[in-house]
């Protein structure tokens with residue numbers, strides 16, 4: 001399977017991905033801001049706006065997979081009614097610990113559960129959640145189709161799937177600029193801030209090998225989701241995909 005541009009044995013990829021995130025966990029937020037010029041905040045706001053979690057008193061259970069540092073969970077809890085409950089699931093205990101620490105700081109931790117788990121084999125029963133979100137996570141999993149099947153399985157009928165992920169730049173001119181920026185500047189910033197550029201080379205390469213908007217939409221539909229659709233943001237640098245379990 002692809003690990004960035006390298007080919008690695010299927011069983012090897014997740015371990016390599018885990019090493020990347022264990023290494024960057026404590027600097028993860030500042031790196032996001034530096035590398036995206038703060039744009040990741042707007043993209044995450046857009047995803048939560050599209051989810052538009054109910055503000056009323058009805059219970060609403062959201063699973064945020066690859067929940068890392070709690071960025072998505074925090075936004076959802078801010079936007080939703082008081083009976084919204086978040087479950088953060090991440091394969092990296094280091095990223096999850098960072099998330100717990102931050103949710104405690106913001107006072108949202110009592111409405112959160114933290115669970116170490118793999119997107120490809122979620123440790124939750126069928127039909128448990130009203131919504132499933134995943135931001136900048138799915139391109140790290142070894143089998144995207146298995147992760148989508150798991151998302152479908154744990155959603156209740158009527159449940160919503162939303163995924164924020166890097167995608168294909170579709171503005172002529174911006175693509176060349178974006179290439180130059182990502183292949184040179186991002187590993188360089190990574191090296192300065194974390195002392196190691198290699199994890200960031202992987203991150204950039206994994207963006208290029210991820211399916212584009214239409215291909216990913218087809219995968220979501222193939223997993224059984226209805227009304228699969230997407231919105232491209234910032235010229236396609238990222239896209240938000242949506243689907244419903246009917």
Ligand code: SAM
Pocket residue numbers: 014017018021065066067068069070071072089090091092095117118119120134135136137140141142
């Ligand atoms: N969602 C957060 C955000 O948007 O800031 C974190 C995104 S971070 C780029 C990717 C996260 O995916 C890391 O925390 C990593 O540990 C997690 N991850 C990687 N492979 C995973 C898997 N197979 N299952 C669950 N989480 C995984």
